[in-house]
Amino acid sequence: MRYGDWEPFYEAILEGFGYTREDDRRAARVLNSRLDAFDDHRLDALLDGETVVVVGNAPSLEPRHVTEGVVVAADAAALRLYEAGVDVDIIVTDLDGAPRHAVERSHDGTVVAVHAHGDNVDALRRYVPRFESRNVVGTTQTRPFGVLHNFGGFTDGDRSAFLADGFGASRIELHGFDFGDATGEKRKKLRWAWRLLRVLAYQRHEWLV
Ligand SMILES: Nc1ncnc2c1ncn2[C@@H]1O[C@H](COP(=O)(O)OP(=O)(O)OP(=O)(O)O)[C@@H](O)[C@H]1O
């Protein structure tokens, strides 16, 4: 999704959660200053024309049901897949789910999309220097600048699907998404994930299942 199409959703999210653009910008500067440019051709090579399985971290996730396709794992779902012996191609994280696992996998060659937002500056400062930087692509939810991208998306799960779409996935399947199975702030975030995935499905003329 282009930034101009994303911005109205971003503005509604800022308002709905009480986040500020300035805090997100500040976090983005912290991430941008700690990363080198990522070679986007690697994401093309992994995703273009492929069936992509986006894996969320719902309690109902059955890692053994993930058996085919390019696997994009949202944050702590990556650890659950790893523990079940399922290969993960890309991890999408804001460093609050399983950050040490993401760091380790980057050293094994897994591509990790690290997201900056106003509430993860401490995690960015702490973990970004530990990654294998060649395997890290930085993302922001504000207007992209420097080496950072904005493919659209809010939670790690829906952002994973927007990443797959942006790099030409021919089909996107969802596993481990259960929008009803959470409470409080998490539930509110999952509602946004659901809305944004519906928008993406509509744009792609595809059922995301
Ligand atoms: N029932 C669910 N519980 C948790 N995550 C879910 C669920 N259904 C879908 N997901 C997706 O799995 C992603 C990764 O989940 P994880 O538990 O690691 O949460 P998280 O890292 O705190 O998420 P985020 O940082 O995006 O809020 C979420 O971003 C969400 O998009």
Ligand SMILES: Nc1nc2c(c(=O)[nH]1)N=C(CO)CN2
């Ligand atoms: N400012 C801010 N932005 C976010 C946050 C958050 O807690 N604060 N959480 C996200 C996914 O959990 C994505 N974006």
Ligand SMILES: [Mg+2]
């Ligand atoms: Mg997270």
